[in-house]
Amino acid sequence: MSSIIQLLPDHVANQIAAGEVVQRPASVVKELLENAVDAKATDIKLIIKDAGKSLIQVIDNGSGMNVTDARMCFERHATSKIRQAEDLFSLHTKGFRGEALASIAAIAHMEMKTKLELEELGTHIIIEGSKFVSQDVAVLPKGTSFAVKNLFFNIPARRNFLKSDTVEYRHVIDEFQRVALAHPKIHFTFYHNGSDMYNLPPSSLRQRVVNFFGGKTNEKLVPVIEDTEMMNIQGFVSKPEFAKKSRGEQFFFVNDRFIKSPYLHHAVMAAYDGILKDGAQPSYYLYLTVPPNTIDINIHPTKTEIKFDNESAMYAILRASIKHSLGQFNVAPVLDFER
Numbered sequence: 637m638s639s640i641i642q643l644l645p646d647h648v649a650n651q652i653a654a655g656e657v658v659q660r661p662a663s664v665v666k667e668l669l670e671n672a673v674d675a676k677a678t679d680i681k682l683i684i685k686d687a688g689k690s691l692i693q694v695i696d697n698g699s700g701m702n703v704t705d706a707r708m709c710f711e712r713h714a715t716s717k718i719r720q721a722e723d724l725f726s727l728h729t730k731g732f733r734g735e736a737l738a739s740i741a742a743i744a745h746m747e748m749k750t751k752l753e754l755e756e757l758g759t760h761i762i763i764e765g766s767k768f769v770s771q772d773v774a775v776l777p778k779g780t781s782f783a784v785k786n787l788f789f790n791i792p793a794r795r796n797f798l799k800s801d802t803v804e805y806r807h808v809i810d811e812f813q814r815v816a817l818a819h820p821k822i823h824f825t826f827y828h829n830g831s832d833m834y835n836l837p838p839s840s841l842r843q844r845v846v847n848f849f850g851g852k853t854n855e856k857l858v859p860v861i862e863d864t865e866m867m868n869i870q871g872f873v874s875k876p877e878f879a880k881k882s883r884g885e886q887f888f889f890v891n892d893r894f895i896k897s898p899y900l901h902h903a904v905m906a907a908y909d910g911i912l913k914d915g916a917q918p919s920y921y922l923y924l925t926v927p928p929n930t931i932d933i934n935i936h937p938t939k940t941e942i943k944f945d946n947e948s949a950m951y952a953i954l955r956a957s958i959k960h961s962l963g964q965f966n967v968a969p970v971l972d973f974e975r
């Protein structure tokens with residue numbers, strides 16, 4: 637019998653990868669915002685229409701790309717962020733998989749404009765379903781703009797699976813919030829259907845939290861600060877009397893990346909032991925900084941889970957420092973700090 641195994645063509649492989657990376661408009665928002673952050677933008681605009689179903693655009697003033705990179709960035713496993721496997725353990729960027737743009741371009745219509753600071757002209761590329769439609773030289777500002785339209789145009793099952801605009805918009809807000817909270821020094825603006833939803837100037841961490849969750853948040857916050865060799869902690873937890881009935885504003889960031897961790901959540905809850913009503917949920921915004929070689933982020937394509945080398949020690953430090961802060965807030969004036 638003749639052999640039957642073949643390598644899949646790139647556009648098919650890309651579409652399969654997209655199944656993991658791009659679940660909904662919010663996934664595209666996350667990937668494009670993180671790329672803008674990695675490009676060291678100080679100003680990032682997010683523009684969406686119909687909860688991202690019609691348009692998702694991210695405009696940044698970051699590094700931009702030269703013409704070769706502008707073409708290359710749509711290839712699968714193409715990245716400027718790591719060079720070798722060891723680099724996975726010294727990551728200072730959000731991205732490293734080199735998969736997002738190839739995936740998005742496989743299942744949407746995409747338009748990119750990009751220019752380096754020191755070049756006169758930039759590059760304008762249109763790519764649809766992994767096919768390059770056009771490439772031009774263009775007069776552009778420094779930085780990069782990606783516009784994504786007709787998401788899932790070639791995967792009707794996925795398109796039909798999208799929820800109402802209200803639900804999809806909520807997911808977009810969640811992703812926007814996570815990136816904007818992780819980077820208070822970056823100016824973010826967000827427009828939905830032509831309306832200005834958020835305009836967040838560069839600010840302290842406290843101010844960014846207040847901008848998102850309202851002026852009353854300020855009086856609820858207790859600062860948490862800790863600096864050990866294993867882990868640095870900055871951030872805020874809410875005073876117990878402001879706890880909520882349901883889980884809402886609970887954020888962990890590890891090395892400026894939003895993550896989910898039931899284990900660390902448990903450490904926070906343990907710090908509140910005995911001072912919360914049954915079932916009440918505190919708010920927290922906790923920024924942990926750990927040596928990059930003590931964590932593994934490459935567990936899941938969306939990178940919201942991390943494996944820690946020193947999980948139980950982190951648990952103990954986190955719990956103790958929150959407990960300490962909660963014990964202090966009554967007696968000492970609330971300390972503020974700039975992040």
Ligand code: ADP
Nearest residue numbers: 671675709715716731732733734735736737780
């Ligand atoms: P990754 O972020 O994992 O490297 P992506 O597919 O998201 O993979 O992006 C591929 C490459 O394209 C990046 O490594 C980067 O070099 C370049 N790139 C993507 N977005 C931008 C941007 N907004 N500004 C400058 N370069 C970008």
Ligand code: MG
Nearest residue numbers: 667671731736
């Ligand atoms: Mg990326």
